[in-house]
Amino acid sequence: MSTGMPVDWSSLASQLVDAARRDRPWYLARARELVGSADRLAVDIGCGAGGMTLAIARTMTCGRIVAVDASQDILDAARDHISDEWSDPRVSVELSRVDIPAGTATLRQTLGGPADLVWASAAVHHVGDQQAAVTALAGLLAPGGRLALAEGGLPEQHLPWDVGLGEPGLEGRLHAAQDRWFAQMRAALPDSRRMPYGWTETLRRAGLSSVTTSSTLLERPAPLTDADRGVVLANLAHRVGWLRPTGLVATDDLDAWDRLLDPADEHWLGLRLDLFRLSVRSVHLGVRHAGQAGANPDL
């Protein structure tokens, strides 16, 4: 992946499946907070491997959930993942290939009625006009329906500030490089527009009210289990490999990362007992109240 190029979702399918499996408890906890006992229609926008689709299906007593993604390869991975884990006929799971917001009218037809819950995790920030996307998603809601956006929070950290190789602050500079990549990725999206305000404001401008944010801490202190150490090593290897061709990480830092990620090197991170996992995930929620006026983009 190089600077300014769109994300190649197909190449990330297996990684999204791993993340959906790993994040299962987080999805289930969010679904339990968001799904109401009377909900009959839910939508997972930019569903990836369907981690939240499955959690919502497990939480609803009956009805339908429609998992939406713009990438057919991702939907194929979601289908395999979901069919491995879901067979209860009381809640049907459907997959639909739709590009948000351009395909919103098609999605509305697929749904056949207004939705009780629309969930979108880490998907809207891949759309050029994020406000247009959120406004379109808000338009899918029934009175009393909820739109939940899992966006923002704090990126996961794993390493002490000084790892004894290269300049201290190595992981902080990797985050900074990722931030610059993100800005370039967004600028290169079709119809890219800046959104110089936060997600709660985006929900309000989409015509929703009772807007709230809830954040959860992921904390796995050192020493990590073997499984969590594996997650850290895979996560860092992925990010270094993905940012390497962008030129956004200094050569000295790449040299340090290559040694830290090499199992044959004495500085291999897998040997350390002080790795940790620490991050914050935020969910922003807005409600369409009965009789509420539609979106006012000038607000």
Ligand SMILES: C[S@@+](CC[C@H](N)C(=O)[O-])C[C@H]1O[C@@H](n2cnc3c(N)ncnc32)[C@H](O)[C@@H]1O
């Ligand atoms: C970072 S992944 C997040 C996947 C999943 N929601 C999660 O949180 O793990 C973003 C997903 O959004 C999908 N996506 C990107 N742009 C989209 C768009 N315009 N319409 C629908 N889906 C989109 C991608 O194909 C990908 O599956």
